[in-house]
Amino acid sequence: MRGPHNIWRLVVTGATLERTGAMGVVLDAFDAPKSIRVLARLLGFPFQWLGYKGDPNMPPVTRAITALGPAYIKFGQILSTRPDVVGDEMAVQLRVLQDKLPPFSIARAKAAIEEELGLPVAEIFDDFSEPIAAASIAQVHRARLRGTGEDLAIKVLRPGIERAFRKDVDAFYFAATMIEILAPFSRRLRPKDVITHFDGVVQGELDLRLESSAASEFAANTANDQGFRLPKIMWNLSARRVMTMTWAEGSNLGDNAALDAAGHDRKELGERVLRLFLNHALRDGYFHADMHQGNLKVAPNGDVIAFDFGIMGHIDEYTRRVYAEILYGFIRRDYKRVAEVHFEAGYVPADRDVDEFARALRAVGEPIFGMDATQISMGRVLAYLFEVTERFGMETRTELILLQRTMVVVEGVARSLHPHVNIWEVAQPVVEDYIKGSIGPKAVIRDLTNTLRVVARFGPRLPGLVEAALIRQSQVDVTPPKRRFWRYVLVGVIGLLLGASGVVAISTLF
Incomplete structure (x- = not known):
């Protein structure tokens, strides 16, 4: 790691937040304590002239994140699905990070395609469009296949994105190391392992051949799922920096007005998205781990269409059973069993008291069952559970990071469709079916x-x-x-x- 460069990068991050006016907004959104506010201002204010200006036409936080680069944009994408965490206003602002970022030129996109596929674009495609969506790592164009007229979507990586991401990830590694040194209590969370996991996920997203393979496997797993489908990958027109698939026509899942105009039942859609995610995670152990609104459409017939398969999650069968038993225990309010599962899996040190841990878990679960559906938040439950497991010495489970993060994101998507979606009611039959099939006599x-x-x-x-x-x-x-x-x-x-x-x-x- 390049120490001086990483220190500089983190200083520039604070300075950019201060210069764009995002620092105060972020601190307010997270309800930061006074000590943190003072420290952030002391570090950011004197150096604000070093920060990036960003696009003055954007709101402060979006302006700062887009100026800082792709890794920060990824983080903003996650927050955009959590209005209960950052507030409705900021969540709306951050949604432009999903697929409405400034694009690169069509000439550079065509040059990348020709370099990867070895043929002029004009010999392969007709009606090659200007960018129709631009995200942190790639942008998408629409075209027709020459000879057949088939509608296609062509995804092209941003020029220089690998080098830009490497710089940010290096700075994250440096920050994680500093956190472990300056705050020893944080070592339980294994911050460097978390960044390593994040780094691996991102590296997979930067090779579109791996994304094409992931899409193909995901399609095979979900072929029989009612109300769900994926675009078809065109393998002969895909490479490391280019991915071609059939065009998916439909309304963006984040556009409630369009969904209403098309006559779709938003509550049913929200529940279906939750069920699909749980089925993919528990049944298949392979799930779409970037299920924000920008990566989901609703077809005219009501099918949910998923795309952008750069981040996929995988969990082995044993971990799936553990996770399902924990969820099932919470649903049935059997906190003793939830505690036992943590001990059996080795998540909690064996020298701790299982009954005491069960009582602590009860304090997490019981408040949920007296709440209105609009008050039940998986994000809040995970926050409470984090506090409890921290007291009992549970280390961060890197294999569950992506699963937990995606569950929070999916809940945010469902809530944006209909605020009364109750995640526990939706999850119960899915988890029960999995438990019967994975733990019973069969x-x-x-x-x-x-x-x-x-x-x-x-x-x-x-x-x-x-x-x-x-x-x-x-x-x-x-x-x-x-x-x-x-x-x-x-x-x-x-x-x-x-x-x-x-x-x-x-x-x-x-």
């Missing part, structure tokens, strides 16, 4: 079958292992009775595994 049988399939794959090696074990034993002159007994047990177990693997292998043929 799941036990499935797990055993999968284990035997693994053993079957090693079947050809098992006779050799048995023979080697028998040879080693035969070379011992005197075998104590106890040792001889366990040798027979070992051979018997291996024999059973051989038999079971054979049965499984045969069953796969029919």
Whole structure:
């Protein structure tokens, strides 16, 4: 890491917030304590002349974020879906960060396409449009495929975006290191691991071949989901910096007036978005992790259409079961079980008191069930849960960061469609179905079958292992009775595994 450069970058960040007038707005939005306000002003005010001016036609916060660059823009995109955190006015201002940023020229876009695909744009596309959407990392053009007339969307990375993002991420690493040094209590949160996770996600978004692959896998997983579809990837017209897909016609999910004019039920849409996310996360373990309004449309027939697959989340089956049991426990108000799951998964140190932890969790969950739907916020629940787990020594789970963040974003999207969407009522049937399928008797049988399939794959090696074990034993002159007994047990177990693997292998043929 380049220390002087990173220090300079963080100074410029504070100076830009001060110069654009965003510092006070941000501090007010987060209800910062007086000590933080004083410190922020002391660091920002003397250096404000070093900050970027930004676009004076934009509101202060949006002006500062766009001036600071892509990593900051990503953060602003997340906040735009959380009016309960930053307020309605700022949330509206920040939504322009989703797909309405200043574009780069059509000439530079065509040059990038020609360099990646090796053909002139005019030989591939007709009616190549000016940019129709511009976000932090790429922009989108609309065109027709020459010869067939098929409507397409072409995504092109911003020139120099890799280098710009690298500079910001370096500064984030530096800030995380400084936080761990100056605030030792923060090490429990593993800030450097969080930035590493964020860095990995962003690197995947900067290679559109990986995004095309993610879209293809996501489409296969969700092919049977009612009321949900994805554009088709045109693999022959996609590369590292260019991604081509079929055009998705519809109303932006953030445009309530257009949705109303088209006759869509916004409450049902909000509930469906929540259900889809939970199904993808729990059922598939692979979910769209950037589900803000700018990446979702509603087709004329009511289908929700998702695009922009640069950030996808993956969680293994064991973690899914843990997460589902935690949600299920909260839904059923079984706080003892929620506490036990935390201990069983190793999330909370074993030397802590499980009953005391359960009582602390009750203080998180019980207030929810007396609230009106408009007052229930997953963001607030996660904040309370964070406080409780911090007291009990739980470390930040990096594998759950993206899942938790996306759940907060999706809830914000649902609430923007209809403020009375109740996340717990929507989540309950999805979580219950998953619990029945993943923890009940059928799941036990499935797990055993999968284990035997693994053993079957090693079947050809098992006779050799048995023979080697028998040879080693035969070379011992005197075998104590106890040792001889366990040798027979070992051979018997291996024999059973051989038999079971054979049965499984045969069953796969029919």
